[in-house]
Amino acid sequence: MSKITPNDEVIAEARKQFDKDILDFIDDCVKKQKPHSYLIAVLHKVQEKYGYLSKEKLQAIAHIMQIPAAKVSGVASFYHLFHLKPKGKLIISICMGTACYVKGADKVAKKLKEELGIDFNQTTSDGKYTLMETRCLGMCAMAPVIKIGDDVHAKVTPDKVLSLLEKYKNI
Ligand code: FES
CATH class of the missing domain: 1.20.1160 (Paired amphipathic helix 2 (pah2 repeat))
Structure with missing residues (x-):
C-alpha cells in the first residue's frame, strides 16, 4: 500500500x-x-x-x-481580465475606445466614479456594482456607450448617469 x-x-x-x-x-x-x-x-x-x-x-x-x-x-x-476580489451583482462597463472617448466617455466615467464612490475595477461596499472599462463594443456610431449588466446604453452623457443608475437601484 x-x-x-x-x-x-x-x-x-x-x-x-x-x-x-x-x-x-x-x-x-x-x-x-x-x-x-x-x-x-x-x-x-x-x-x-x-x-x-x-x-x-x-x-x-x-x-x-x-x-x-x-x-x-x-x-x-x-492580467486585467482576472478578478482577485468578488464582483458586484451588476457589472457596469464603460467603453473607453477611441470613438467613445472622443465623445466624452471620460466625463461619463468620472460621473459614474463620483456617484458610485469607486474607481475602475472596484466594487461598491454593498456588493451591488463593479465598475469596469472596456474596449470598443462595436457600437461606435452610438458613442459613448456603457453596458449595465446585459443592457447597452447609447449616447450616454454625464447628466444621464444618475437616472440610469436609478433604474437599477432595486437589483
Ligand atoms: S469605441 Fe466605444 S463602441 Fe466603439
Missing part, C-alpha cells in the same frame, strides 16, 4: 476548494506534456465558475498543479 505523504494531504485539502468539473479540468491539464502552460486556462475556468480568484483558490491551484504559489498569484494579478 502506498504511503500518504504530507504533500498528498496538502493536495487532498486543496482539492476540496473545487467542484468535480473543475477538478477534472485541472487534472486533465496536469496530465498534459507541459502542465504549467495550462495555468492561464485553469485560472479562466476557475474564475468562470466562481466569479473571481480568491487567495485560497489560487493557493489550491498552486498545490494541485505543483506550481509555486508566487507564480500563480503573479500571473493572476498581471
Whole structure:
C-alpha cells in the first residue's frame, strides 16, 4: 500500500476548494506534456465558475498543479481580465475606445466614479456594482456607450448617469 505523504494531504485539502468539473479540468491539464502552460486556462475556468480568484483558490491551484504559489498569484494579478476580489451583482462597463472617448466617455466615467464612490475595477461596499472599462463594443456610431449588466446604453452623457443608475437601484 502506498504511503500518504504530507504533500498528498496538502493536495487532498486543496482539492476540496473545487467542484468535480473543475477538478477534472485541472487534472486533465496536469496530465498534459507541459502542465504549467495550462495555468492561464485553469485560472479562466476557475474564475468562470466562481466569479473571481480568491487567495485560497489560487493557493489550491498552486498545490494541485505543483506550481509555486508566487507564480500563480503573479500571473493572476498581471492580467486585467482576472478578478482577485468578488464582483458586484451588476457589472457596469464603460467603453473607453477611441470613438467613445472622443465623445466624452471620460466625463461619463468620472460621473459614474463620483456617484458610485469607486474607481475602475472596484466594487461598491454593498456588493451591488463593479465598475469596469472596456474596449470598443462595436457600437461606435452610438458613442459613448456603457453596458449595465446585459443592457447597452447609447449616447450616454454625464447628466444621464444618475437616472440610469436609478433604474437599477432595486437589483
Ligand atoms: S469605441 Fe466605444 S463602441 Fe466603439
